[in-house]
Amino acid sequence: MNFTKLNLGKYRMQLGLIAIFALILISFMVTSPRVFLRPTIYLAFLSTIPFVGIMGLGLTLVLISGEIDMSFPSVMAFSGYVCATVYSATGSIVLGALGGLASGAGIGALNGTLIRRVGIPSIVVTLGMMFLIRGCINVLSGGLGKSFTAIIGHPLHSAMVGKIGGFIPAQSLWFVALTVILWLILFRHKFGNYVLFVGDNEGAARMMGINVDRTKTMVFILMGVLAALAGLIDSFRMLKWWPTMGEGYMLTTFATVFVGGTSMFGGEGSILGTFIGAFLIGSLEAGIVAAGLSGFWTQVIYGLLILIAVTIHTLLRRGGE
Amino acid sequence: MSVVQMENIHKSFGKVVALQGVNFKVGSNEVVGLIGDNGAGKSTLIKILSGVYPPSKGKIYIKGKKINLEGYSVREAHKLGIETVFQEQALGVKQTIWRNLFLGRELTNSLGLIRLDKVKRETDKMMKELLGFTGGGVLPESTVRTLSGGERQGIAIGRAMYFKADLVILDEPTRALSIKEVNKVLNFIRKLKERGKSCVYISHTIANVYFVSDRFVILDRGQVVGRYKRKEISESDLNEVLIQIHHVPKPAD
Numbered sequence: 147m148n149f150t151k152l153n154l155g156k157y158r159m160q161l162g163l164i165a166i167f168a169l170i171l172i173s174f175m176v177t178s179p180r181v182f183l184r185p186t187i188y189l190a191f192l193s194t195i196p197f198v199g200i201m202g203l204g205l206t207l208v209l210i211s212g213e214i215d216m217s218f219p220s221v222m223a224f225s226g227y228v229c230a231t232v233y234s235a236t237g238s239i240v241l242g243a244l245g246g247l248a249s250g251a252g253i254g255a256l257n258g259t260l261i262r263r264v265g266i267p268s269i270v271v272t273l274g275m276m277f278l279i280r281g282c283i284n285v286l287s288g289g290l291g292k293s294f295t296a297i298i299g300h301p302l303h304s305a306m307v308g309k310i311g312g313f314i315p316a317q318s319l320w321f322v323a324l325t326v327i328l329w330l331i332l333f334r335h336k337f338g339n340y341v342l343f344v345g346d347n348e349g350a351a352r353m354m355g356i357n358v359d360r361t362k363t364m365v366f367i368l369m370g371v372l373a374a375l376a377g378l379i380d381s382f383r384m385l386k387w388w389p390t391m392g393e394g395y396m397l398t399t400f401a402t403v404f405v406g407g408t409s410m411f412g413g414e415g416s417i418l419g420t421f422i423g424a425f426l427i428g429s430l431e432a433g434i435v436a437a438g439l440s441g442f443w444t445q446v447i448y449g450l451l452i453l454i455a456v457t458i459h460t461l462l463r464r465g466g467e
Numbered sequence: 468m469s470v471v472q473m474e475n476i477h478k479s480f481g482k483v484v485a486l487q488g489v490n491f492k493v494g495s496n497e498v499v500g501l502i503g504d505n506g507a508g509k510s511t512l513i514k515i516l517s518g519v520y521p522p523s524k525g526k527i528y529i530k531g532k533k534i535n536l537e538g539y540s541v542r543e544a545h546k547l548g549i550e551t552v553f554q555e556q557a558l559g560v561k562q563t564i565w566r567n568l569f570l571g572r573e574l575t576n577s578l579g580l581i582r583l584d585k586v587k588r589e590t591d592k593m594m595k596e597l598l599g600f601t602g603g604g605v606l607p608e609s610t611v612r613t614l615s616g617g618e619r620q621g622i623a624i625g626r627a628m629y630f631k632a633d634l635v636i637l638d639e640p641t642r643a644l645s646i647k648e649v650n651k652v653l654n655f656i657r658k659l660k661e662r663g664k665s666c667v668y669i670s671h672t673i674a675n676v677y678f679v680s681d682r683f684v685i686l687d688r689g690q691v692v693g694r695y696k697r698k699e700i701s702e703s704d705l706n707e708v709l710i711q712i713h714h715v716p717k718p719a720d
Contacts, residue, residue: 334580336573343570346559353519353557354571355541413561 159407159462163422166455170426170433178436187436189313191429193383196321197222197376198395199424202402203328204372206420209403210332211365212345212412213268217257218373218399219392220279225250225374226381226391227283230292239297243378250374251367253279258363283389291388294381307383317379321424324372329417341365346413401448402427405455409463426451468531469494470634470665471516471549476525478511478689485511486522486689493634498656498666500680502673502709507686509669510554513636516667517551518544530633542571550632552623554639554669560612560619565590567611568626593629598622599651617648624655635659636667641675653679673709677702687712 175182201218208215225246233242253275260271297303308316332338340361343351352358373392381387404410405426406419430451431444471493478486486508493499503509515522518541527534529547544551558567565586574582574589590607594600598621611619620640627635637656641649656679659666670676676683677697683705685693692712695705 330580334583336575336579336581339566339570339573339581342562342566343559346561347557350557350559351570353517353541353551353553355518355545356571413559 160418174433181436192318193315195428196317197379199321200376201399202420204369206408210345210415211341215272217272217275219396220276221373222377222392225377226387230387247374250370254367254370258366262359287389294385325421407459472528474526477523498680500676500683501669503686508689548633550627551636556623565607597628598625634665638669
């Protein structure tokens, strides 16, 4: 074995994903050239894919740390609600956005505390949290949406969802920047090292002096903040907040992460894979509909894609041993 | 002066009593064989010494200084020069060798980012100079799950050596190793002794441990039941002692 072979091997999964994505795009171009040979559809992807992708990045870290989070779709909606409420109370959208992000951090901290200090499995805690937060949102809002139309023209609105150069959605740059930052944190920062080890072998991490509870709680807080950010982006993009926001994003976010090659078993995963996975999953539905197939086919193809991708990832990993 | 002195150590896990009033000492440049049957309390004793968990009662002195057990931790033990090679090896098998070597002691720049070049260079040096890994396709980038049992033990031991401990604790280091690999581990212990370091070698059998130890402490059901210097006892007599202990019926609960 030499370094060249090792490095190629290291990225073969991501290269494979890019190849699959390219194949799917080419098949869409063949089946629906009028849609897929024009830039409009790609700009639409850049507008809609980032918030699922951003939550996918957070979920990648949660899974690598050996835990799971089901509460993020509700956190997404809660953040938008908090933002709208603070905004109407103070007139400041910046305070509103900070409030939204803080609410995400708070729920993440609560998740982490219940999981690590009380000792309840993360799937149970976050499932309960998903219902609890959604219920609170409905009770508090009375089931009614809120408008954000007044923030048009505010610098924060432009910075988060404006069009760079008149056509590139700003949220896509946020997604790219967060991908780079989270990759650096996970693979180059010592905190990421702890995340890898607590997910790989919790006992070993503890024996080497790593604070397992704190590391995992930090990951849940990060997940909460990213879900909150996704909620803000979606609210700002649509210029309104609605109480069912985020419902339906749970499974696509998981699909994004699994297709990207992150394992359910913890200790390993791919930030770059999630990034590519977000575009893969995010472009499928539009492509299937544009190709003239009924929307029902979307689920069939999602299912096939997930199973094929995960099978390939598992075989590749086994081959690496 | 002793490197480590543990006095009247007690440890219970709920109703289970693991240690009751153990006194244990390791002298400067001394190799102590800590022997006892499975469940005798050996691993519990060294996990307390390594800072993994606190004793229920007792005192610990390291290099003559009394340790505040409230703030004692694995990191604190590392700072005081105590390195442990755990029976479980404490390795993340899905991670690279360099990540395992520096876990918890990452070499970072001011932003907390890992200095990759330096880390890999140091790992390569550790593997070649301390462990004698030459060729064989094992690189700092290799993941631990691609290594053999002996190689994994080597990484765990190399980690203890790299950080220049004054006391290295080895918990059953030769279990599940081939004869050739066992010899490597024994040579490593001899090397430690030559360099003036101290060592605790934990084993449930006399084989191997007899030849490298200066002194033996025998634990049984959470208590010290024998202390011998090697010059005072032959290997077969020591074996006989162990067999005798194991034949004493356990008291009814």
